[in-house]
Amino acid sequence: MCLKELRESLRDRRTVMTLILMPILVYPLLSMALQRLLIGSATSKQEEIYIIGIDDEKKQSRVDALLTEGQNLLNAGTISPIPPIEFLKKASVSGDLVKLGSSKEEKNENDQSSFDPRKFRLKWIEKPNLTFAVEQGLIDVAFTKLDLNVVSLRRGKTQSFDVEMQFRQGDARGESAAMMLRRMCQLINDQQYEALRQNIDSNFSPAVEMKTIGIGSSVDPTASIAAVIPLVLILMTITGAVYPAIDLTAGERERGTMEAMIATPAPRFALLLSKYIAVVTVAILTALANLSATWVTLSFGGLGQALLGPRGFSLWTLIQILPILVIFAAFFSSILLALCSFAKSFKEAQAYLIPVMLLSLAPGLVTLMPNVEFTTLYAVIPLLNVLLLSRDIMSGTPELVPSVVAVVTTIFYGAASLVVASNLFGSANSAMGSQATWSDLIRRPTKATASPDVGIFALYLAMLFPVLFVVSNLGTSITKDASLLMGLNAVALFVLFFALPMLWLMYHRVSLSNTFLITDGSEAGLSPSKRIARVACMFLAVLLLASSVWIYAVEGLLLFQSWSIAAQFPDLEKLKKDFMSIPFPWILLTQAIAPAVAEEFFFRGFALSAMKTKMNTVRAVTLTALLFGLFHVITGNVLSPEKFVPTFLLGIVLGATASLTRTIWPGIVLHFSHNALVLWFSRLEKDQLTRWFGESEHIPAIWIVAGGGIIIVGFALLFLASRLKPNT
Amino acid sequence: MIHANQLVKKFSIRGESLIAVNEVSFQVSKGEVYGLLGPNGAGKTTTLRMVMGLLEPDSGWVSIDGKVTSNDSMEHRKMLGLISTNDGVYPWLSVREMLMYFADLYAVDLALAKVRIEELAKLLDMESILDQRCSTLSTGQKQRVTCARGLMHDPPVMLLDEPTRGLDVVGSQTIFRFIELLKERGKAILLSTHRLDEAERVCDRFGLLHHGHMQYEGTLVDLQNATGQTHLTDMFIQLIQSPANA
Numbered sequence: 001m002c003l004k005e006l007r008e009s010l011r012d013r014r015t016v017m018t019l020i021l022m023p024i025l026v027y028p029l030l031s032m033a034l035q036r037l038l039i040g041s042a043t044s045k046q047e048e049i050y051i052i053g054i055d056d057e058k059k060q061s062r063v064d065a066l067l068t069e070g071q072n073l074l075n076a077g078t079i080s081p082i083p084p085i086e087f088l089k090k091a092s093v094s095g096d097l098v099k100l101g102s103s104k105e106e107k108n109e110n111d112q113s114s115f116d117p118r119k120f121r122l123k124w125i126e127k128p129n130l131t132f133a134v135e136q137g138l139i140d141v142a143f144t145k146l147d148l149n150v151v152s153l154r155r156g157k158t159q160s161f162d163v164e165m166q167f168r169q170g171d172a173r174g175e176s177a178a179m180m181l182r183r184m185c186q187l188i189n190d191q192q193y194e195a196l197r198q199n200i201d202s203n204f205s206p207a208v209e210m211k212t213i214g215i216g217s218s219v220d221p222t223a224s225i226a227a228v229i230p231l232v233l234i235l236m237t238i239t240g241a242v243y244p245a246i247d248l249t250a251g252e253r254e255r256g257t258m259e260a261m262i263a264t265p266a267p268r269f270a271l272l273l274s275k276y277i278a279v280v281t282v283a284i285l286t287a288l289a290n291l292s293a294t295w296v297t298l299s300f301g302g303l304g305q306a307l308l309g310p311r312g313f314s315l316w317t318l319i320q321i322l323p324i325l326v327i328f329a330a331f332f333s334s335i336l337l338a339l340c341s342f343a344k345s346f347k348e349a350q351a352y353l354i355p356v357m358l359l360s361l362a363p364g365l366v367t368l369m370p371n372v373e374f375t376t377l378y379a380v381i382p383l384l385n386v387l388l389l390s391r392d393i394m395s396g397t398p399e400l401v402p403s404v405v406a407v408v409t410t411i412f413y414g415a416a417s418l419v420v421a422s423n424l425f426g427s428a429n430s431a432m433g434s435q436a437t438w439s440d441l442i443r444r445p446t447k448a449t450a451s452p453d454v455g456i457f458a459l460y461l462a463m464l465f466p467v468l469f470v471v472s473n474l475g476t477s478i479t480k481d482a483s484l485l486m487g488l489n490a491v492a493l494f495v496l497f498f499a500l501p502m503l504w505l506m507y508h509r510v511s512l513s514n515t516f517l518i519t520d521g522s523e524a525g526l527s528p529s530k531r532i533a534r535v536a537c538m539f540l541a542v543l544l545l546a547s548s549v550w551i552y553a554v555e556g557l558l559l560f561q562s563w564s565i566a567a568q569f570p571d572l573e574k575l576k577k578d579f580m581s582i583p584f585p586w587i588l589l590t591q592a593i594a595p596a597v598a599e600e601f602f603f604r605g606f607a608l609s610a611m612k613t614k615m616n617t618v619r620a621v622t623l624t625a626l627l628f629g630l631f632h633v634i635t636g637n638v639l640s641p642e643k644f645v646p647t648f649l650l651g652i653v654l655g656a657t658a659s660l661t662r663t664i665w666p667g668i669v670l671h672f673s674h675n676a677l678v679l680w681f682s683r684l685e686k687d688q689l690t691r692w693f694g695e696s697e698h699i700p701a702i703w704i705v706a707g708g709g710i711i712i713v714g715f716a717l718l719f720l721a722s723r724l725k726p727n728t
Numbered sequence: 729m730i731h732a733n734q735l736v737k738k739f740s741i742r743g744e745s746l747i748a749v750n751e752v753s754f755q756v757s758k759g760e761v762y763g764l765l766g767p768n769g770a771g772k773t774t775t776l777r778m779v780m781g782l783l784e785p786d787s788g789w790v791s792i793d794g795k796v797t798s799n800d801s802m803e804h805r806k807m808l809g810l811i812s813t814n815d816g817v818y819p820w821l822s823v824r825e826m827l828m829y830f831a832d833l834y835a836v837d838l839a840l841a842k843v844r845i846e847e848l849a850k851l852l853d854m855e856s857i858l859d860q861r862c863s864t865l866s867t868g869q870k871q872r873v874t875c876a877r878g879l880m881h882d883p884p885v886m887l888l889d890e891p892t893r894g895l896d897v898v899g900s901q902t903i904f905r906f907i908e909l910l911k912e913r914g915k916a917i918l919l920s921t922h923r924l925d926e927a928e929r930v931c932d933r934f935g936l937l938h939h940g941h942m943q944y945e946g947t948l949v950d951l952q953n954a955t956g957q958t959h960l961t962d963m964f965i966q967l968i969q970s971p972a973n974a
Contacts (some may be wrong), residue, residue, distance in 0.1 A: 004821065004829040011820040260877065263780050264833035265805040271833075487943030 240286025358666020
């Protein structure tokens with residue numbers, strides 16, 4: 001089976017073009033173009049003049065002396081005939097100052113400086129703006145301190161420069177200027193030491209004591225290049241896998257070979273696996289071709305060290321990156337197959353894949369940003385983890401824990417996607433075409449239906465996302481008052497997740513009571529005693545679940561803080577202060593009651609009812625929990641991925657509750673109780689927590705284990721309540 | 729050999745429920761060619777797919793050689809061979825490679841598969857194209873390859889869905905000979921077609937479908953007696969225009 005898939009893929013000219021021609025032609029061309037650019041920039045670099053900022057007239061003569069002496073030493077490469085003490089004497093002479101923006105800014109014949117003006121130029125900056133001038137790039141370095149001090153020695157005294165110099169980190173000019181000046185000062189000091197050695201002067205003190213301060217963020221100038229190369233490799237790997245993935249799935253349908261294949265007794269998973277192996281093989285071959293072409297281009301084209309620094313792009317780096325690309329190829333191939341299995345034609349498959357390809361660019365852009373560290377949190381985010389790991393390998397700075405987490409999670413995601421693909425592949429739902437058009441989703445139907453269609457829900461969800469984004473950001477622009485903001489958000493939540501969906505469903509003539517599980521139809525026919533028993537079981541179950549589920553949410557919060565993720569949010573302390581000043585009843589209303597009602601109606605009512613029309617209850621509950629978790633990740637204009645797992649698990653509990661009880665009300669009570677308890681816990685001070693938990697920053701393990709047991713008992717009661725049937 | 733009992737299949741289109749097959753029942757014996765006939769949209773292909781196990785009926789069942797298909801769909805698929813004009817070929821594979829692939833899917837022994845390919849090539853006049861890429865085949869050649877594919881595992885039951893569609897007279901003759909051959913080999917053949925004139929030629933019994941309902945079932949003689957018409961086309965038109973179907 002695999003042989004047939006491989007033959008189909010590798011004999012296709014289009015696969016061969018992507019696999020072979022692209023790497024062997026494109027990379028050398030890119031290399032030549034880049035070389036041309038670098039030569040151009042190097043030429044212009046030779047004529048660079050470094051601008052030194054000073055804010056004090058006294059400093060000018062001192063800088064003058066320092067630069068002259070230093071440059072002479074640099075140029076000569078030997079000890080200057082002028083003893084250091086003479087150089088220091090010269091430094092005390094004052095001279096003319098050139099102000100920034102003045103007519104004398106350009107060097108002219110009247111300039112009394114004796115250092116080489118082709119290398120350095122002085123600029124006067126108003127106090128106290130020297131640092132600002134460096135930050136803004138108006139000057140390359142600044143002498144924020146340049147004092148001529150008298151130093152007491154064992155025998156007598158001597159003078160010494162006490163220098164503080166600032167430059168902008170990550171700026172090539174600034175770093176280059178600072179390095180040159182440091183070198184000059186070191187040469188001056190070396191001259192001093194040599195004089196001492198030759199017993200010219202027994203007074204010993206460094207002529208220049210220099211402190212260098214790098215301001216701004218520390219950015220490895222090669223970091224962005226180190227991140228671009230993995231991004232290119234990843235994108236090329238994706239490109240290699242796309243065509244065979246489409247051809248072996250949607251292409252089979254288009255060619256009319258799918259039905260004959262599915263009609264055979266071969267297990268569907270085996271059929272899919274053979275296609276998967278073919279796609280992965282082509283993807284890996286593409287990755288290998290591109291990686292090899294990159295290595296050859298960078299190593300033999302001379303660009304390796306120019307772009308990546310002294311380490312270049314070694315064979316060892318290639319060997320380290322290759323398995324990462326292989327794992328990524330395996331992962332992304334399964335994603336592609338899962339998507340393409342759903343498509344009925346080449347065109348449809350491409351329509352599904354284009355958004356995925358665009359989404360794949362987003363993590364790539366993140367890796368190009370400065371100061372993005374490869375943390376354990378990022379290690380679980382698909383695609384981003386592989387890019388950051390590859391970037392760190394190329395920079396020579398990979399860390400063990402995030403690397404292992406990235407590899408393991410990527411393998412896991414690939415396996416999960418393969419399972420999804422095997423369910424979709426060749427299914428009847430995919431085999432038969434959907435006859436619906438876009439107008440069907442908008443046109444008001446003539447007949448009423450009991451449950452909403454998935455398309456109606458999906459359309460509402462698609463419209464909801466941008467509206468939610470705008471509304472949540474609008475709130476922060478209207479007011480900074482936390483209390484008012486909470487109120488506005490609660491109103492928005494109610495409107496977007498309850499009121500508008502209700503109107504949308506009414507327009508589509510969908511039964512509201514059935515969709516939102518308002519009334520419990522399963523009670524019909526139950527005897528009074530059974531009804532009481534059912535209500536009692538449900539009540540007790542909700543009580544037990546409410547008393548235990550919050551433990552996991554709070555532990556999630558504590559983990560968040562202990563992983564120092566909170567350190568990335570410096571406003572957290574301020575947020576907590578604002579939070580504590582708001583009356584608790586208002587917090588309950590806006591953060592517990594409103595979300596409980598609105599979100600239950602939307603997720604466990606609208607979403608779950610729609611999903612159940614297309615899939616079994618377990619899948620429907622899981623999918624709505626996934627949506628619920630993702631919804632909580634998006635807060636305002638910030639993504640909060642740490643919220644996903646706790647809210648996803650809560651979504652499972654709430655979905656299961658709604659499904660077992662066949663009514664929405666227990667879930668609303670549970671959701672409210674959970675939120676209320678978490679909010680109350682968040683307001684506790686550290687000393688109160690210490691009384692309960694001791695010195696540990698986490699909930700005691702016994703609480704977590706007991707909580708798990710209580711949850712199980714709670715669900716057992718719900719299950720019992722659901723099994724109560726009318727007497728026949 | 730094939731027993732379909734009260735098959736029902738509904739589809740949801742634009743929120744409306746469409747009954748494609750409505751309580752259709754029939755039986756096909758060994759060595760018999762049963763024609764499932766009707767115009768386009770009558771429900772023939774849907775019925776065939778349910779027999780094949782590609783579609784789950786909403787109600788009713790199908791049994792092959794006494795075994796209900798829903799119980800063990802993989803086993804029953806080994807007993808079925810499907811030939812459809814919708815079937816395509818793999819453009820980058822040779823005819824031999826494609827047939828070997830399907831032999832693998834049907835778990836046919838490698839040595840036996842090679843022998844069978846040679847036999848079928850001779851039977852269907854494909855010897856000259858065995859090592860040719862499928863993308864270079866003509867329509868008639870593709871149809872012969874599809875027929876060979878359906879027979880690779882030598883199933884006792886053959887399902888033929890519009891086998892002569894798109895073929896010229898010569899190509900159609902090949903298919904008729906093929907059907908005769910299958911019949912001689914004792915296979916139960918379920919033929920779905922809207923070409924009533926062709927069906928009249930090869931089928932032993934007929935089931936006439938219209939709007940998902942089985943309008944009439946029987947031999948040509950039975951139909952002639954019931955309608956007083958000579959040709960199948962006239963019989964069918966009379967049946968669908970009868971007051972019961974108005």
